[in-house]
Amino acid sequence: MTSGHSTTQRWVVFGAAGMLGQDMVAIAEAVGHHVTGLRRSDLDVTDAAMARAAVEGYDVVVNCAAWTAVDDAETHEAQAFAINGTGAANLARAAAAAGARLVHVSTDYVFDGDGTEPYLEAAPVSPRSAYGRTKAAGEWAVRAESADALVVRTAWLYGAGGRCFPKTIARAAGERDRLSVVDDQTGQPTWTADLADLIVRLVAARVPGGIYHGTSSGQVTWCGFARQVVAASGHPTPVDATTSAAYQLPAPRPAYSVLGHDQLHEVGVEPIGDWAERWNAAAPTVLA
Structure with a gap:
C-alpha cells in the first residue's frame, strides 16, 4: 500500500470499533x-448536539458508523435509518x-444490482433493500449538507478486525x-486496510467533493472468492457452486x-489493486 503523505491533521473516526474503523484509525x-x-x-x-460537539476542533471527520446488519434492517428500517440516514x-x-x-x-446496495457493466459514480441509485434505502438516504443527506x-x-468488505466472509469460509x-457457495453474485472483495489507505490518499490529494468508489479492481463471484480463501487457508476442502x-x-x-x-482516475488517485x-x-493478516 502506498499511502499519500500530507500535513499532519486532526482526524476523528466514528464507528472506530468496527472492522473498517479499526483499520481507518491505524x-x-x-x-x-x-x-x-x-x-x-x-x-x-x-444525537445532533453530541455530533456537533464531537467534531469540534478536527480537520477531517470519517463516518464509518453504520447499521450494517442487512437482513435485520428489513424489520428494523426505522432504527437503521436513524443511524444510516439521520446520523449521516x-x-x-x-x-x-x-x-x-x-x-x-x-x-x-444503493444500486439495484441488475447491471452488467461496472456502475458509474453518477449512475442513478435504486436500492432494493431497507439497508440500501437507508444508505441512499445517508448519501443524499451528506451531499445536501456539504x-x-x-x-x-x-462493497464486499473483509478485514482482520471483525466478522467477515473469508474468516467464516476458512473456519x-x-x-x-465440502462447502457450497453462491456463484450468481458478482462483486469486488475489498480489504478494509486498502479502503482506509484509499481514504487517506483521497484526503491528502484534496480531491473535489463528490462520490468515489472504494473497491478492489477486477471482479469475482462469492464462489470464486471462497475457493481463493480455502486455498489460502491450507484446507483441501472442495467448494461447490450453488x-x-x-x-x-x-x-x-x-x-x-x-x-x-x-472518478478516481479523473482526479489522479490510484484505485485499489x-x-x-x-x-x-491480506490473507496472512485476515486469517491469522
Missing part, C-alpha cells in the same frame, strides 16, 4: 495524523459547521468435507455489485 495514524476513534458507546450519531446528516451538518472535511462511507464532502462507496473449510435461490434471506442481495473507478492480488496480501 492507517491514518501510521501516516502521521492525530486520530481520535469514537465507538458507539462513546457517542450516539443520531448530523455528522455532515456538524462537519460543515466546524469547517472539517467529511468522508462518508457508503455501499453498493458540497465538499466525500462519499466513498465500497467452515476446517470443519466440513445459486442464491438456495438461500432464503430476508433482504435481496445485488446480483452484480461491480463499481467503476472513473486487483482483488486477487490484494487478497493474497
Whole structure:
C-alpha cells in the first residue's frame, strides 16, 4: 500500500470499533495524523448536539458508523435509518459547521444490482433493500449538507478486525468435507486496510467533493472468492457452486455489485489493486 503523505491533521473516526474503523484509525495514524476513534458507546450519531460537539476542533471527520446488519434492517428500517440516514446528516451538518472535511462511507446496495457493466459514480441509485434505502438516504443527506464532502462507496468488505466472509469460509473449510457457495453474485472483495489507505490518499490529494468508489479492481463471484480463501487457508476442502435461490434471506442481495473507478482516475488517485492480488496480501493478516 502506498499511502499519500500530507500535513499532519486532526482526524476523528466514528464507528472506530468496527472492522473498517479499526483499520481507518491505524492507517491514518501510521501516516502521521492525530486520530481520535469514537465507538458507539462513546457517542450516539443520531444525537445532533453530541455530533456537533464531537467534531469540534478536527480537520477531517470519517463516518464509518453504520447499521450494517442487512437482513435485520428489513424489520428494523426505522432504527437503521436513524443511524444510516439521520446520523449521516448530523455528522455532515456538524462537519460543515466546524469547517472539517467529511468522508462518508457508503455501499453498493444503493444500486439495484441488475447491471452488467461496472456502475458509474453518477449512475442513478435504486436500492432494493431497507439497508440500501437507508444508505441512499445517508448519501443524499451528506451531499445536501456539504458540497465538499466525500462519499466513498465500497462493497464486499473483509478485514482482520471483525466478522467477515473469508474468516467464516476458512473456519467452515476446517470443519466440513465440502462447502457450497453462491456463484450468481458478482462483486469486488475489498480489504478494509486498502479502503482506509484509499481514504487517506483521497484526503491528502484534496480531491473535489463528490462520490468515489472504494473497491478492489477486477471482479469475482462469492464462489470464486471462497475457493481463493480455502486455498489460502491450507484446507483441501472442495467448494461447490450453488445459486442464491438456495438461500432464503430476508433482504435481496445485488446480483452484480461491480463499481467503476472513473472518478478516481479523473482526479489522479490510484484505485485499489486487483482483488486477487490484494487478497493474497491480506490473507496472512485476515486469517491469522
